[in-house]
Amino acid sequence: MNNILEILSALLEPDQISTNETIIDQHSRDESYHTPHNPDVVVFPKNADDIRNVVSAANQHGIPIVPFGLGSSLEGHVIPYQGGISIDFQLMNKIIEVRPDDFLVRVQPGVTRSQLNKELKKYGLFFTVDPGADATIGGMASTNASGTTSVRYGVMRDVVRDMEVVLADGRIIHTGSLTAKSSSGYHLNSLFVGSEGTLGTFSELTLKVYGIPETILAGRIVFPEIENAVSTVTNILHAGIPVARMELVDARSIQQVNKTNETDYLEKPTVFIEFHGNEAGLKQDVAFAESIAEDNNCDEFIFEHDSKKRAQLWEARHNLAYSFSHASPGKKMMVTDVCVPISELAGAIIDARKAIEAYGLDGALLGHVGDGNYHAIVMLDPNDPTELDKATKLNQHLVHYALEKGGTCTGEHGVGTGKMKYQQMEHGPAFEVMRGIKHSLDPNGIMNPGKIFEID
Template identity: 70%
Template structure:
């Protein structure tokens, strides 16, 4: 019996499908990377089922590519070698909220907004916000982060324990429910960010936080990117507990003004969010404002009320749309380098010049508290010259970052898009990674082609 028939016998026809529409849905993610069909899509419901599927795949050398919601940006979920697309959408239960422990135990198919809806009942929230309503399994697989990591950390900082099904079907737990541990090797940290190449996650224990008593949003405009970044460094040095701190460059503000017919000052702009107690916050905001003033800030606005906050951050939220809107039929390519703080202002200025040189149009958006910034490019995939220009620009940004102590991906992961930079970034450490991969997946069935390339 072939493996697909075997899987159907075990799980039933509804959860093992070769339906062309379903295959197509599992052939791409949200990126510009070329699609590729899996041979079959399987919907497990338990870790034991995942284990059984994995054992069979391992024996028969069938590739297995985990699939959350397909919101990855570097082709992680695309099954370039065919085989099984392992879809976790039926494993989407919030299993246990432990308010006293600031922990939640979830299945990998739970989405970020689904989780936060459940946590809100307990006065808690999950901090990682990558923008997309991704699954927590996918977010752990790519070590996602986003706007809040300056305060709360990245996905790896939130994962306390993973249940992982290994390539040979073994089911292990990598951590515990404690805030810290020095017991054994840090397998949790190794599996987070492994992009489905070392195992498939079937349960996650995540750290959550109390919803802050008060939130203040602020928007501050600066004469130059350098002065905006210097403000961020001074705010962080003073230990002001900012929860988000985002930079958008003047060209991007101009595009929002065009798109929304608004008149925001076309200057490098910081969007800051403060979390804390009501009274502490008023001092934090005042302090941040005085720092911004020292760096030539011409306009510093802040709002406490939830609607007014949303209005204040309107430019930030509309930026991607502003570029998408003017580029019908094009696909989005988002770059993702991260540099040390001291290199950030120079890197953003260089990125703007590189965009202009490329003849492409793009926004620059920075999670500036982390030194991570994105260039959002709209490209016509049917125009090979335009695709080439975008790839050259992306390569330039990566090389710039790597030459200054940076990384080729701050939060999107390697997938296929950044595989070619792994040797330059990691040197001989890449061989160590490869040897870990081989020992845990000797037959190479787990998400082949990702991280290490074809």
């Protein structure tokens, strides 16, 4: 420990290094149920040179490095199970440059989603990736986050144009350019986005942004059964209606929404939907979507034109996980995160509901059904072996079902520690190729060790 502090003291200012008990504890955990573990020290870099100096020294002395944004991850990504140095980016939270004519923005990794959108609004622009939590941009890139708007605008991997990355040996590289496309070399953006801090540490990101739509309409479509809801989603996609968001929440989710927000929504499977565009075009889109919903026996089709009511609608969806947390003091949240081909979605959600009931758990189902990604929220006591075992088996059941249907064990939360055991099963021989890339870029294994891959 003293050796680490001595090394860091020669590289950073005293106020950039902390062993404060409270700060150490804050960096020992994320929002998941995974067991916390303290880092030895937390550092607060101010620029890429600070990161390079810390990472180079850590590599030389074999000290683990774990990047930390806001700790909102859900699979143990930021938990430093090998101790070492937690790198907190809260001092690297500058919006460096907005290029409105190029629809680009350049930011440091500690910038949050809401901070970025507040600044972009001045230019009539917005950043589209919306995972619900007000995460940092660096953290969102690290896990290839997506969220409610991915059905129209894509995920983090689709909006990252360039990254400045500090590698384990201290080299600083750029992974892309400012252009909309390139056929030059390997696509390093896609390699580093979603790498969860195991290949390098982000010091700067350049992102694609969009113009704020002229008109936004949002609403709820209520159905008697899950099958009706999923059929409506797939029919809307087949029809080519340009929806911006389509979120499915089951009856248990709506029940929790009503309790927390004092709303009186029908407690049935519900699709939250949003359209972006111009007023004339949206009228036609909404009418078409409504006719599709009616063909699938919807019980209600209600749109909110008022911006405050629209915000309240999405706030209910975004805060659903926290609603369950606040209603279950002393428990932790397990949020599963599988993704299947859209044609398999209805069967997957029905199977998930049966599995939750078979294990005797209280769980809700929700998801970004426009891209086949869905979640089960289960509250559990991590100190209760029986409860933890049931939740773990449920998670495993959902993953195996998804993989059998050609899906993936994680659509947006990332691998972290929670999904490591499924990597070989999902990727087959490609898994060893990934491990080879990891070893090539981080031969000493200091970059977020114990995440995505088991330590050799």
